[in-house]
Amino acid sequence: MNETQIREEPTETRDDVDADPQKWEDAIQNLMRIIERSEQKLGYFQNRVKQAQFMDRPNQRMIRAAGAQVGAHSAQLEGLRSQLRQLERLHGGGIHLRQVAENELRRIWGWINRPGIRKLLYATQVSFETFLEDWHRWSESEQIHALAIEIRTTRVLIGFALLHYEAGTVTLKFVIIRPDYRGRGYGTDALLEAVRYAFEQVEAENITLQVSPDNGPALICFENAGFQYLSYTDTTEQAYTMGIECREWSGEKSIDEQNETPRLSTPLKVFFDDEI
Numbered sequence: 001m002n003e004t005q006i007r008e009e010p011t012e013t014r015d016d017v018d019a020d021p022q023k024w025e026d027a028i029q030n031l032m033r034i035i036e037r038s039e040q041k042l043g044y045f046q047n048r049v050k051q052a053q054f055m056d057r058p059n060q061r062m063i064r065a066a067g068a069q070v071g072a073h074s075a076q077l078e079g080l081r082s083q084l085r086q087l088e089r090l091h092g093g094g095i096h097l098r099q100v101a102e103n104e105l106r107r108i109w110g111w112i113n114r115p116g117i118r119k120l121l122y123a124t125q126v127s128f129e130t131f132l133e134d135w136h137r138w139s140e141s142e143q144i145h146a147l148a149i150e151i152r153t154t155r156v157l158i159g160f161a162l163l164h165y166e167a168g169t170v171t172l173k174f175v176i177i178r179p180d181y182r183g184r185g186y187g188t189d190a191l192l193e194a195v196r197y198a199f200e201q202v203e204a205e206n207i208t209l210q211v212s213p214d215n216g217p218a219l220i221c222f223e224n225a226g227f228q229y230l231s232y233t234d235t236t237e238q239a240y241t242m243g244i245e246c247r248e249w250s251g252e253k254s255i256d257e258q259n260e261t262p263r264l265s266t267p268l269k270v271f272f273d274d275e276i
Contacts, residue, residue, distance in 0.1 A: 032154070035080045039180070042073040081184055095186065095193040096152040097161065104148060105135055108160045111178050121162070121174045138162070145202070149177070149190045158186055161194055168205035170198035191225035199246045208243035 048066040052058035100108065109131045112121055138146040143166055149159030158181045162174040172194060177187050198207040209227065211218050219240070226249075227242035 029154075031080065031084050035077065035084060038073055038077050038080060042070065042077060045069040045073065081180075094152045095189040096150050097147045097190075097193050097197050098150065099139075100135065100146050100148045100160065102132075102135075104157055105132060107157065107178075108148075108176075111160070111176050114179070117176060120176075145197075147194075147197070149175075149186075149193075151186075159190055161190065163194065163198065163202075165198075165202050165204060170202055170204040170207040172207060172209040187221045188224045191221060191227075195225065195244055195249060199249055204246065206243055206245045208241060210239045210241050213238050213240060 045066045049063060049070060052063045052066075106128060109128050111117065112131070113125055135146060138144040143164055145161075145163040145165070147161045147163065148157055149161055150157050157178075159175065159177040161172065161176075164171045164173050172191075175187075175190065175194070177190065195207055198204045208230070209222065211222060213219075213232075222242050226244055228244065229240055230243050231241045233239050233241070
């Protein structure tokens with residue numbers, strides 16, 4: 001894989017971007033306030049629809065009106081969040097990884113304990129006290145990097161990543177983007193920053209991860225960040241191993257090496273629904 005396959009959306013540059021930094025900060029903050037109000041309105045109408053489920057004789061006209069408002073505000077929020085991300089990138093934004101502060105742990109624990117997410121880090125639901133103990137253990141280890149994912153310009157906390165370093169390899173053990181920031185490109189940006197962190201800060205030789213074959217959104221996100229398929233296992237559970245070598249990332253790997261056959265061993269049943 002050559003370096004052009006690591007897809008990173010370029011940050012647009014303009015002559016007036018740095019002319020008045022306060023202008024950009026104000027625009028971003030104003031848009032964030034608009035998004036917050038829209039989220040409150042959406043929550044209100046969503047609750048009206050949910051309330052109707054417990055009524056013996058719900059007013060169907062009001063339910064339809066509330067449902068229409070849910071659809072309208074959902075579409076509006078999607079557009080507003082897209083505009084916010086463009087503003088952040090125009091202002092020289094991007095993703096920043098840093099150490100997690102203890103007062104941020106409860107929010108992160110809430111994201112991790114959501115249904116369908118907690119199994120990616122824990123086998124069962126864990127208490128905040130257990131998560132806090134784990135964080136202290138991670139913080140004391142030289143091999144484990146528990147990192148906050150934030151937007152560089154606004155310093156908004158949008159996720160959490162857990163990396164493990166051993167014998168020249170960084171393993172991405174877990175990464176999560178908070179629910180209201182998913183599907184907006186931040187996941188790919190966070191992975192690209194994790195790759196840079198592994199090679200520049202940790203000085204690893206490669207970075208790897210494992211992902212379930214039925215986790216389509218994660219697979220696409222990892223592919224967009226430049227991860228290659230390395231192997232497939234089907235023992236206790238199915239999983240792909242994906243990774244990037246530092247030489248690939250830095251462009252030092254030769255063309256002949258880049259074109260070598262991928263080390264992927266996958267049963268055909270993964271790719272075909274019908275019997276062969």
